[in-house]
Amino acid sequence: MAHSLERIIRKCFHQQTLRQTEESSGHGIWVCMAITRFGITQLEAPFVAMIYVARGQQDWFILDHVIANGTSHQKLHLNPDQFVVIIWIGTNDVGINSFVTDSQKSNISLADLAQCQINALRRMHSLGARQFILNSLIPLQITKLYSNSSDPVIYWPEEHDGPAWNKRMFNFVTTLNTLLKSGINNLNAEWKCSGTGGFVEYFDTYGFFEELYYNPNAYYNGSIPANVTSWCHKCPNPLDYHFCGIGDCTEDERDSYMWWDELHPSEQTGRNVAQEMFKKIHGTSRF
Incomplete structure (x- = not known):
């Protein structure tokens, strides 16, 4: 199983990302990547046979940090005061092959997506975790994939209505973020009332990405001027991924880019x- 999972990871993530993850994962830090086209659940796309986050990563956490004793009262093998559970999912659930292309199941709503994340927090709380940070979705409408442009891209080479996608994505992201905020407030009140302890912080990733976008010179320091509208990894022929990589930025230029490709943030953004x-965990972030 471990070898199979390693092969999947190395197939899905480029080596620079893996190397940085390995270098960043110091002693006592639990890192688990989400290997999925649909971050939260398979409810809206059951035909995708991939690992999904809501259960997959929780199961891995249990394997690593929960002592099974043959009963329903399993014991957490960690001090809950010494770790924070951070959830950052949802991008793919509102994107292509889902909400923005009207491909979700007819009985799935944005409220369901928000509730799925809240339930994931509740599940981790039941396992003994007490400190949480839930990240909002980023302003996906500023990415090339969901911009006003109707030009084909490697992720969606077919015809599409760029302006319509752009408006939908703004609507989906802001609505889902509002639902997540409300869900967090209710969850914190629930735990306070029950006396079980625990608290969820809301990280305004949307606002932070706007900060990066409108004040890039403070955050990007590659060998060329900061660039928040283009991207490092090029795919000049959206109909053929074999051309991807032609015209990529250089190693020295990478840290000037906000975006790795038409959808994903760059390494410097990461x-x-x-x-x-880190500031959020220590209570000094304004986001």
Whole structure:
């Protein structure tokens, strides 16, 4: 199983990402990547045979940190005061092959997506975790994939209505983030009332990405001027992924880019998020 999982990971993530993850994972830090096209659940796309986050990562956490004793009262093998559970999922659930393309199941709503994340927090709380941070979705409408442009991209080479996608994505993201905030408030009140302890912080990833976008010179320091509208990894022929990589930015230029490709944040953006998350954990972030 471990060898199979390693092969899947190395197939899905480029080596630079894996190397940085390995270097960043110091003693006592539990790192688990989400290997999925649909981050939260398979409810809206049951045909995708991939690991999904809501159960998959929780199961891995149990394997690593919960002592099974043959009863329903399993014991957490960690001090809940010494770790924070951070959840950052949802991008794919509102994107292509789902909400933005009207491909979700007819009985799935944005409220279901929000509740799925809240239930994931509740599940981790039942296992003994007490400190949580829930990340909002980023402003996906500023990515190339969900911009006003109707040009084909490697992730969606077919025809599409760019302006319509852009409006939908803004609507989906802001609505889901509002639902998540409300869910967090209710969950914190629930735990306070029950006396079981635990608290969820809301990390305004949307606001932080706007900060990166509108003040790039403070966050991007590659060998060329900061660039928040283009991307490092190029796919000049959206109909053929074999051309991907032609025209990529250089190693020295990478840290100037906000985006790795038409959808995914760059490595430097990841570092900026990590630094701000560190501040959030220590109570000094304004996001």
